[in-house]
Amino acid sequence: MSAVGVSLNRVDGAEKVAGQAVYAGDLRLPGMAYAKVLRSPVPHARIRHIDSSKATAMPGVLGVLTRDNLNLISNSFGAYVRDQQIIASEKVRYVGDMVAAVAATDSTIAEEAVRLIEVDYDELPAIYTVEEALADNAPLVHEKLDNRKDPGYGRGGKHIVHDQSNICFHFRHERGDIEHGFQDSDQIFEDSFYFPSAQHYPIEPHVCVAQFEGDVLTVWSATQSPFPVRQELARVFGLPFSAVRVIVPYVGGGYGAKSGIKTEGIAACLSRMIGRPVKLAFGADETFRTICQPRAKITIKTGVKNDGTFVARHCEVYLNGGAYANSGPSVTEKAGYRAHGPYRIPHLLTNAYSVYTNTVPAGAFRGFGGPPVAFAYETHADMIAERLGIDPFEIRMKNLLDKGESFSHSDTPIDCDLKTGLKRIAQAIGWDARPNGQQNSGSKKSGIGIATAMKDGGGTNKPANAAVTIFNDGSVLLATGSVEVGQGMRTAFLQVVAEELSVPTDEVRVAALDTHSTPFDKGTNASSATSIMGQAVQRAARDARRQFLEAASAVLKAPAGAIRLEHGMATCGEQKLSFREVMQRHFRDSEGEIWGRGYFKIGKDENVPLGYPSPFWEIGFGAAEVEVDTETGEVKVLRYVSLTDAGKMINPLQCHAQDEGAAVFGLGQALFEDLVYQDGQLVNGSLIDYRLPTFNDVPPTFKTFIMEGEGGPGPYGAKGMGEGGILPVAPAVGNAVFAAVGKRLLGVPLTPGIVWQAISKG
């Protein structure tokens, strides 16, 4: 292969570095107004009255949007439960809920006008934790949800939707006979774990520009899910899809935050109201108050044989979903489905719950429910090993699934060699000579921890469509609904197209994403771009190649099978023509184009618990050496080894960069990140107060291994691999801290205070 497997420079790299790349926030349209939003200062209240007269009267204000002048067919939206409002109607449900919005000639005026809006709240008791939410007589975040919809894609697992409670969604997954399993076990261990909420922290906060031109709504949005956004906007405004156009310029990071409507609804309402384009750009502090990772409490009870063999496991997963469902139900289902880890466990029962509280709404986040459960089952695995006196490496080797074995009834067999992966990281970190408890300089102690985690990757029920055009000059354009969120998908796809068509990569470009011209896609998530969309891209390229060979066959007067395509040339015996020559001779003049289409979707299988087989298994194995300062509690990761399976690396440089990025994400959660509330107020929701990993926190020795098991559904066996790396970091670091200081911490982040407290408690 000449284009695939090559570390081609990122095609959008130069313009991004040069500051030339255009993001939604860069757009300025003629007559454009700037919007700002008024957010609720209270966590839970009924809105008695809104007086926007002072704001409306302010010079420069073009329009004020409240529940009293909404210009929508429906104010409710939500991917799984239509529980959220474009603008608050009866109630506010968290500090940050959007109550009103102002469009003005500039953003300073809009900001000042927002402050002039007077809202009379009737405050209600609020709940912040899962425990509070599930207590008897807890106040209800949502009194009724008559438009709750079944996610519809799970069949074998059960979905239970509770009305008149704060449980938003419940997923139950069972196999074998859990009671029998526990009876059959030599020992039973039960532990509970806590995993923090976190902010996705994309460099670019939520932003869009919306414009009604006549009755056609165009939205330029920094979104990961342009087609679902189109669908929601069409519904709430009562417009046909053909009258809603979502265009996605470059996106400055998503990580799950940019799925579904964020700024688009309000900007579009205001644009319709004032007859101008409207930009609504959140500040980072507002993005903090828009969407986050759900806080998790996970209890795992495992029955084992004395030799460490897992027999039965019962998992209870509670996710704090915040005030609105977002994709929380789906995250909950996935967290539940993955909660027992990549192990052979005959008897299983998992319940996973998404629970409403009066906090920032939670939803999709890189790893999609995987990191909390991986922290739980991998800390739990080490704790079991410790109790049984077994080496943590050995207990995993004993229970890890083999390649080809089933993770779950009827689901896709395990598609790579987990044990080889584990051996590789153990060897790389020096497991056999680990310095556990070793005193380094002064008060610092070393320890090594490992973790092996897995998630079903590629999403569920995702159709993929792509289009490949060969222009009359032989150059090639790819149209795909996957969003370039920084993951490098444009470069990887371009390589696949160049490979399939046998043209140089610089003849291929990727079209801008526009729901009016790009084939339908469900959204860029679940490590699905290269793996799932890649398959549609490959098929579209092959469809175009087939048509091109027909054209070449006619021009060269030879059967298509006798024509070789290579380096942008079509060769047949002595004859050699460029793609351009073939196109122009076949179609004449400048008029002929070839349109290739590709479609790919994993087939439905009612026998599989989630209704569709997992496209592939995304793995993330990690090994960490930490140094804990016993005097301060500070944890430093000295060495980190990450391992994942890409199936096949389309672009090795990008694969390693993805895995590095995922591991650093994991480090943040292991060591620093949490959203801290006081009386319902998020107190560290700003660029200054929220602690993220910086380059100084990257381990001095940091290595990513990428296996190429070729077991994926993607082109050339590719699998998704952008999320695996995040999964094992927190448990690997936690296990290393235990190895260093003998203290087991059941939650992250491992901040100095918490670690010091654990140590000093003796």
Added chain:
Amino acid sequence: MSAVGVSLNRVDGAEKVAGQAVYAGDLRLPGMAYAKVLRSPVPHARIRHIDSSKATAMPGVLGVLTRDNLNLISNSFGAYVRDQQIIASEKVRYVGDMVAAVAATDSTIAEEAVRLIEVDYDELPAIYTVEEALADNAPLVHEKLDNRKDPGYGRGGKHIVHDQSNICFHFRHERGDIEHGFQDSDQIFEDSFYFPSAQHYPIEPHVCVAQFEGDVLTVWSATQSPFPVRQELARVFGLPFSAVRVIVPYVGGGYGAKSGIKTEGIAACLSRMIGRPVKLAFGADETFRTICQPRAKITIKTGVKNDGTFVARHCEVYLNGGAYANSGPSVTEKAGYRAHGPYRIPHLLTNAYSVYTNTVPAGAFRGFGGPPVAFAYETHADMIAERLGIDPFEIRMKNLLDKGESFSHSDTPIDCDLKTGLKRIAQAIGWDARPNGQQNSGSKKSGIGIATAMKDGGGTNKPANAAVTIFNDGSVLLATGSVEVGQGMRTAFLQVVAEELSVPTDEVRVAALDTHSTPFDKGTNASSATSIMGQAVQRAARDARRQFLEAASAVLKAPAGAIRLEHGMATCGEQKLSFREVMQRHFRDSEGEIWGRGYFKIGKDENVPLGYPSPFWEIGFGAAEVEVDTETGEVKVLRYVSLTDAGKMINPLQCHAQDEGAAVFGLGQALFEDLVYQDGQLVNGSLIDYRLPTFNDVPPTFKTFIMEGEGGPGPYGAKGMGEGGILPVAPAVGNAVFAAVGKRLLGVPLTPGIVWQAISKG
């Protein structure tokens, strides 16, 4: 039919009236620079030296483009002859030729900086008229043209390309035996006619924004020919088509002016140079100096029988093409092909020449060579009638081609009833009781004139492509390369699509035009949108309908033939589903789309003089009553009747508006318009000095008749009809002036001075 034949309001009307419609000039991109152009002040010179150092040093200047720092693969461009430069290299060839350009942070700075560029010219003798250009030893506008290309689409007519002369292009068309024909005639009459140059005068001057992002060039341009512009830009910059994206926002009128590269090349050079988007917006005075209608001199010699029957005709057509060819060769060919009029003439010889001079380049203009020759043959027809003592109506009735008769060997037969049309306008104007020479109030005399003209319409060798998408909610999007230049094409196409799919018109939208997603098209010209592209649109809609019926057949479990589509519903017996329901049941969820494609092209025919048959015959008949003030020479058109054949009116309101617009265009040329030069300087090239018809000049009685002969190649028999109305106005008015005052003027415009002079000479 429920959608076609209805006077639907223009879909883009409201937003245009409200000022919300976005034109290229409205765009502002982040970091955008503003460009201005330095133009030659001399008509013909060699450039010795350009000193741009002062301009470059000026604060706010970002880049200065001259021949000395060109960043192109090729500086030459041109649709038929690559005789024009993006920026002047060796020579300037007319006053207004572009010599340098400046990009600056604002347009005032750019304008000032342009004045600081010093150009040292070596002036050359210049030629302004066809006579001067063809004189012995005339200076050559172009010394050599080694990249002249044969237009390639004409076969039966001969194309002679002259090197080492100022003849740019020569078309020869012959049939019968011209000498024998003259010998066979009773009388022979020869007259020469003059037709002015004119400015298209679109409300929006030439404008574009060009932006290199990485190595992908995006151009937002007010162009009628986005795909040819892409082709030229790709060639001059050495880029693949996939790296050149031309987007066309709304266009504020074209009329032929906006074909081919105008502002795009310079803006793109500057953008590449300075790494920012660049806007280049011409003023109206610059559009005057960019492209115009060619000035014409036409001599017609006709042999007739004493009863008025035409026997032989010899036409010599000279078009002053200005400094660069543009589409002049094609205009020349068409003017030549049409020069003998819609008459039965057995013996014919036409020579048509496009001649280079040192004046503003001339090219496509509404009517495309039709108005000058129609003025000639229709004035000539009246003069023959006068000399033979025959009624002008009768001489036309005698010689007009019948429906089904041949205009030219092997070409498409006449597709409508010309004689019925002529009778209709004669009746409407009151021909039989015409007040010729009648003294009205004071010095004012009345007269009535008629004219019958025709052109081959729809262009030559034009492929048409269209795509119709049915989205998952049943709504419909049309993608077509035709440009909405104000002619109402979006509305008409939407009606065709709604009709074919049996959906309400408000479910259908037309996609924005973008060469990265819109199927290929050669350009919006030659009255080809509804007639030629319309056929592709209809076929794409039918292709989508066929696929939709397959889907409905699967859902309703009935053969496609048993399903009726009506008002957005699919009905079969008792079952009735909306389009949305069919789509969602068939494709599930939100993922399914239907893509229909349509292609249409008139087949090649080597026997036809132009290589391809004329798609249809566009007719324009006119009758005018004028009042001439014999004291001042002022001509007022009191009544005007226009008649054309639409084949089938897709949108009657728009058809009448098109014909009214064309007739008013013709009035301008009849009465006011000309480009006046003094020593090579255009002296009336501004909004103030150039006289256009205003609402006050519209005849108090103004009527348009539109026949529906259903003889066209377009949907439901539609023909193009946006140019016919312009053809007969000047001769009808001229013939009416003769009828009023007995003076024959052999040229237009009929300005008061010229008419008074003719009258007062006695």
